[in-house]
Amino acid sequence: MPLLRSARFFVSLSTLILQWGCDLPKDHLSDSTPGSVLESASQTYPIQIADYTNQVHLFLEAPSRIISLVPSATETLLSIDVENSLVGRTDFDDAPGISHLPSVGTGLNPDLEILLSLEPDLIIAFAGESDPSIMKHLRNAGTIPFMIRPDKLEDATGIIETLSLITDREHMGDSIIETINSSLEMVRKRVENQPKPRVAYILGGEPPWVTGPDTYLHQLIAVSGGQNIFEDLKHEYVPVSLEEFFIRKPDLILSTEHTYIPKTLQNSRTIKLSSSIEIPGPGLAEAILEIARAIHPKIFP
């Protein structure tokens, strides 16, 4: 059914455009630090906890009907063993434990009706970029979505901590965060006195979108002893002219296996990483090793 497929393509394209269109200016959001946002009042129920938008959520007990619209949060929930509490998934979640669940569509543009019909008591949503009317309807219907935004490493680990707190799996969350931090520390120590290759990370698109500063991808590159050639950009993710690549001369271009790299750049040294790199959840411990291997193959064979 070609019509169906092209309609799907259009929709995914529009989601992409939507992400890009709103990705550029978000200075109004960046002044809130994760430490101040993800603050818990107590360790036992009832738990009061603020989300990214400073909306305070009250949990009288562990939520039992959860829908996560953010892939990294979904992975976190799976890794802290609460998959039995998940009642829905997005089109992109295909982990074996949840592939049988009904899908609500895409994470940024979920179908409101299906979402509500699953009667969730916790919806985890991405702060920014989704249709505001959806969030408003969810509020009106009585389920205020818990907004998260894993921009930096600290945000990502903060979200793991929060989710494990909400679901009463604190010890599991702590051990995941510990694993991530110890990989970071290990990599950081081993690349300490090494030369710093010039690295660009391409997220896709044409002109290609690259990571600027204030993102976990930038941080992973820095920790792995690389230098992000776009660290001077003003925003987290920015489309840059191809000419910039010839001016800034990266030693290495990183991207995932599914990312399109413009033909002009195909002569540069490019390493394709597994696509899980772009999901800042419990997989970060692995991600840091993969990026470190790409940047310093001699130290991390």
Place this chain on the structure above:
Amino acid sequence: MKPLVYGSLLVFCLLIAAGLSIWLGPVEFTSAQILEALKGGGSPENRYIIRDIRGPRTILAIHVGGGLALAGAVFQALLRNPLAEPYILGISGGAATGAVLVISFGVMASQSWALPLAAFVGSLLAICTVLAIATNRNRKVDMRVLLLAGVVTGAFFSACISLILTLSDAPNIRNAVVWMMGSLAGTEWSTAIVVCLYTLPCTIILIGLAKPLNLLAIGEDTANYLGVTVEQVKLTGYIVASLMTAAGVAATGIIGFVGLIIPHGIRLLVGNDYRVLLPLCFLAGGTFLTVADTVSRILISPVEIPVGVVTALFGVPAFLWLLRGHTRPGQL
């Protein structure tokens, strides 16, 4: 007799379309569940989906569709051009630009009752520009220039929308695709009611213009001899039709071609008497957009297609067919 038959038939179609729009969606309900929810029973989730998600959406589709079709018919009469329509004339684009501008600068929320007025300013700007470009020295509107000017103005406004949305850092604004292709997703009661409050009075005024429009169709001079205050009728028509377009666009974004195919379809049925044509256009337009919106959300559920895609899929072939039929070789 004939108009009454068609009228009641269209009312019937509209009711069926509205029923389907409430009944069909990504979540399946039995008719018993629907009735229960409408009466205020059933689970709170079902009640919310049926009464607060599908309800306002259906009402909005009826009024926006009806308004666009009626506005299209009026523009066709005023300009004596079968291809005139709010979207093709760039009026919808102007309205959307006005709405996007005030929302992105935080002046107004997207449910504000005054938002259609901001969109109205944009639509007036568009129609004035297009008419000014298309009017030649003898104060006659050049039909070829009119359509070209409309299309180009529409493209310009689309660019403006993209630019404003790229520069804006307002978190609570819908994305460019929704504004340029139209969508009724996420409609709230407050939005639907605002649009009704603008659309219904405009509808009454425009239907009231039916008789002078009939005479205008013969020719402006003739209408003048027969006692029509031509300039006044034209001014009222342009302003009210633009306002009605603006109210719809402010709520749903740019939905094209409804104002083109509906009036022509109805003309084929009942002829050119605007006293009959205009009310039937409203009913048929409402029916058409309600059906298009239902299709847009069930075709590849749970993903929604922008409703403008559905109307364009029907509208563009209709436009091309009319273009072939109405232009002799060398005319355009």
